[in-house]
Amino acid sequence: MTNPNASNWVDRGLPAEHKLARCLAAYLGQEVVGSEATLAQQASTLAAMVAADASEVQVASYLRSLEQELGVQIPEGPLRRTMAIAIWHIAKAGQTRDRFISRAANPPLPATSTQVPLSQWLHERLAGGEPDSE
Numbered sequence: 001m002t003n004p005n006a007s008n009w010v011d012r013g014l015p016a017e018h019k020l021a022r023c024l025a026a027y028l029g030q031e032v033v034g035s036e037a038t039l040a041q042q043a044s045t046l047a048a049m050v051a052a053d054a055s056e057v058q059v060a061s062y063l064r065s066l067e068q069e070l071g072v073q074i075p076e077g078p079l080r081r082t083m084a085i086a087i088w089h090i091a092k093a094g095q096t097r098d099r100f101i102s103r104a105a106n107p108p109l110p111a112t113s114t115q116v117p118l119s120q121w122l123h124e125r126l127a128g129g130e131p132d133s134e
Helices: 016-028 036-051 056-070 078-105 118-126
Strands: none
16 A cells, blocks of 8 residues: 655655654754664654644653753754644654555445344334334
8 A cells, every 4th residue: 555666754654653753863963862762762652642642732841851851952942842743743644644554454344234124124213103023
């Protein structure tokens, strides 16, 4: 379903965590983060937050805690909020794509009844009679 030659990460099927880690590295400074494992863990945390319906304000609060933990001086306000919005949208785009692929691969089964056909059930109810018991 994904195209390896596509121009963007969503269509190529890359995980959102990969893109989130790259954004965090750019925002926090690669030399500060120190290791790919730390970036991957922080990216997974952000993806899980968005999956749990965290808002971009909550993502911004998490970014602030990372800044304090790593001793990074980022200007207050618009930059953090802009990065939080971008991170939220990256995570949501990945979730939406994954949900779509999952539903396409496993379509829901049609609703059926093995007891009474719908037309018979409706006819009995609309005609005002009592349904037949079998």
